[in-house]
Amino acid sequence: MTIKKLYDENFAASYQLEQYAFRFTDDQQHQDGLRTLFKHSTVYGAFFDQQLASQIIATPLKVQLFNQIFDMAGIGFVSSDPSFRGQGNIDQLMQQMLVDCYENDILLSYLDPFSYPFYRRYGYELTFERICYDVKSSEWPDSPRSDGYVRRLTWEKAKDAIKQIDQRSDQLKHGSVLREDWWYEYKFSISHTYYFAIYYNEQDQAEGYLIYQIENGKFNCTRWLNLTGTAYKGLNRYIASHKDSTDRIVYEKGYDKNAGFFLQDKPITQATIRPEMMARIVDIEAFLRKCSLKNLKESFAITIEKDKYAPWNEGTFELIKAEAEQPEIRKVTATQLPELKISVQRFAQLFLGYCSINELVFHELVQVDEKIVDTIKQLTPQQVPILEDYF
Structure with a gap:
């Protein structure tokens, strides 16, 4: 199995796999729409010999959060030929996509799941409702x-x-x-x-x-x-x-x-x-540096214990209070600061505003020092995220 990016000469094969997998009407309007999406996206394909076995489409878009603009990869048309399912193709495609996002400073990724447990394994979590x-x-x-x-x-x-x-x-x-x-x-x-x-x-x-x-x-x-x-x-x-x-x-x-x-x-x-849609933070450290965190009342640490498909996120990040400035963010091997231990999935829900720290604590989904709960509450959005576009 070979993983590579698809280009114009691969469009016919990509379109045929999408049409077979999603069963939409094969007409000119769908062809024109998907050709436009193909042209503006990065398309990852897994090939067996010369046959396209699986693919994902990652569309680079921008979203607004914390009064700032973030680059986001919208994932869509994740599809596999039934002959090649169960061979780990999507695993390889998703991992390559996340590495590319990391290397190109794309900090967020959204997708519309056919299965929440399936995409949760890649670090995505429910973030939007409809x-x-x-x-x-x-x-x-x-x-x-x-x-x-x-x-x-x-x-x-x-x-x-x-x-x-x-x-x-x-x-x-x-x-x-x-x-x-x-x-x-x-x-x-x-x-x-x-x-x-x-x-x-x-x-x-x-x-x-x-x-x-x-x-x-x-x-x-x-x-x-x-x-x-x-x-x-x-x-x-x-x-x-x-x-x-x-x-x-x-x-x-x-x-x-x-x-x-x-x-x-x-x-x-x-x-x-x-x-509805799921979201993922691709790079925790870069995301924290970009967020507006000037309201930090007390220094504390965030620990991400496991992120198989984005291992650069694993570890402890200290947020050090600075007077009238953004806090200093530094990755450390150990910390003496009060600590929030959280999965990459729950981190996305917390820092995009879908769940509050109180909700996560109540349902025992995080481990946190009680004295920093109010500090975290003031740092994170108080308005739930809204999304009207699909990928």
């Missing part, structure tokens, strides 16, 4: 008329407003992807067919958008983002206006522990919350 509303159209709550207006536009006419709203939104600053131009085209134009609705205020300024499909009697809302409460009302009223032309309204979004039920006089009575 909420889904799926109701009869007649039960969708309406909103009062707002002073602005909504316009349905083509992608070409809507995309500038959508990009500007994304850039201004605080909702996309807690682990979400900072979408590049090619990613917008790939997600919303090349690989799918959508409708686009923009809400404008009385001054003709765009304050919200809706990206949706209507298929088989369902109004399926893919993205809905508002900068103001009036934008929310205007776009919600627009959704409700489809009650007579559709049977059901479906809306999914990243779950931030607040479903917004309080916004309606008659709240939607059912919603499904489910676990």
Whole structure:
């Protein structure tokens, strides 16, 4: 078995393996979408003789966290020919991908798992949740008329407003992807067919958008983002206006522990919350150096005892308090400081804001000196991460 990166001449083989593994419709739209993704990603393949046996696609993207920009590898289309499963191909591909991320200062990686235990072995852990509303159209709550207006536009006419709203939104600053131009085209134009609705205020300024499909009697809302409460009302009223032309309204979004039920006089009575994407910290030491940790009240140490696929993370890292500056981060063989012992998976949940230190302590998922619990609490995010993109 040979591990190597795939290039243009390998696209046909890559596409055929993806189509066989994921059973999507083999049409021009899927070919164009995957060709775009292939072009902008690093594709790792395991070959037996000249046959592509397994592959993963790692897409370099950027995310915002701690008011800073982090490089992230989005992992997708992990697939194997059934003839070659169980031979450790994915192990080798994932390990090579993580080494490349480490060497290129890519500190985060996200993926959408088919199995949480399977990807947990590579250091990933559940970090994002999703909420889904799926109701009869007649039960969708309406909103009062707002002073602005909504316009349905083509992608070409809507995309500038959508990009500007994304850039201004605080909702996309807690682990979400900072979408590049090619990613917008790939997600919303090349690989799918959508409708686009923009809400404008009385001054003709765009304050919200809706990206949706209507298929088989369902109004399926893919993205809905508002900068103001009036934008929310205007776009919600627009959704409700489809009650007579559709049977059901479906809306999914990243779950931030607040479903917004309080916004309606008659709240939607059912919603499904489910676990979703996983995340991994590729390089613990570099991640700590990049995080904004100026609130450090007391020096302490973090110990990662095992990280098979990223062994550079194993060991103890001291965070040394410095007056009015970022703490000094140093890797040591032993420490006398109060200590947090944590797995690489729980580290990701803690420092991306999915779990608090109190939750991890309560469920006995970490070992920590009690006197530094408040210090850790002040360092880590108090808002859960949100993600609206898939890989």
